[in-house]
Structures are given as C-alpha cells and as structure tokens.
C-alpha cells in the first residue's frame with residue numbers, strides 16, 4: 001500500500017485535481033471515496049466526468065445509487081451508497097457493472113459493495129479542514145492503483 005495526502009483550498013482546486021486524475025484513467029480503475037457529507041466526494045466525481053467529456057447516460061438506471069456516464073471512449077459508474085447496508089445491495093446491477101472491465105468506477109460510501117469489488121483500488125479519504133480546505137489522503141491497494149497514485153503524485157507537484 002502506498003499513501004499520499006494532497007490539500008485543496010477550494011472546490012475549484014478539487015476539480016482541478018479531478019481533472020489531473022481523469023487524464024490518467026485508462027478504464028478499469030476503481031476509486032473508493034470516503035469522508036463525511038460535504039467533504040467534496042461528488043465534486044471530485046463531477047470533475048472527472050466533465051474532464052472525460054462524459055454525460056449522464058439517459059438509459060442508465062433512474063435510481064440514484066448508480067449513475068452511468070458514457071461516451072464512445074469511456075464508461076464511468078458513479079455509485080453512492082449512503083446509509084445502505086450490505087444486505088441491501090444485492091440484485092441492484094453491481095455484479096453486471098463489474099463485468100465491464102473497462103469501466104471506471106467511482107464509489108461514495110462504498111462499504112456495502114466492498115466485499116464484491118476487486119482488491120486493487122485507490123481509496124481517497126476526504127477530510128474537512130475548514131470551510132474551503134480539504135485534505136485528501138490517497139491509498140493504493142494493488143499494482144493498478146499503485147501506478148495511478150505514483151503518476152498522480154508526479155503531476156501534483158506544486
């Protein structure tokens with residue numbers, strides 16, 4: 001496991017960090033987003049989707065637990081399982097989602113589906129430091145996410 005913490009001082013800086021991440025994503029990455037409500041997890045996801053030029057697919061499931069964004073090049077699933085438990089996530093389509101090995105998966109409140117997910121993933125832990133400041137600790141758990149974290153740190157030199 002590798003670990004690195006970055007700091008952002010505004011939502012715009014978190015969006016810019018998300019854009020840097022987006023440039024490194026090739027498909028198949030899994031990112032777990034942790035941290036309290038208002039920490040910036042959804043800001044990050046929207047930044048990644050926008051940077052990849054992705055629009056919310058009109059054909060995706062209408063419930064808000066899993067949103068699918070796609071275009072010709074990329075498929076991105078945005079999952080948010082706030083307040084769900086493990087027993088509540090069966091038969092909701094997550095198994096099919098995992099069959100798409102080229103999809104990028106960004107999951108807020110991921111614990112209920114963590115047992116069915118591959119171990120190789122990047123975890124981002126968002127900590128509220130003040131009204132606009134966030135510390136984001138990144139931890140990688142396998143070769144794909146190790147490489148992603150390493151590249152991210154290189155491009156984060158500032």
Ligand SMILES: Nc1ncnc2c1ncn2[C@@H]1O[C@H](COP(=O)(O)OP(=O)(O)O)[C@@H](O)[C@H]1O
Nearest residue numbers: 008009010011014037038039040041042043132
């Ligand atoms: N450094 C920052 N990074 C991300 N969001 C920030 C930051 N500073 C302030 N914000 C604000 O905090 C809120 C984060 O909301 P959101 O991304 O929905 O949180 P979460 O999904 O973690 O519950 C937004 O209103 C955003 O404008």
Ligand SMILES: [Mg+2]
Nearest residue numbers: 041042080108
């Ligand atoms: Mg959110």
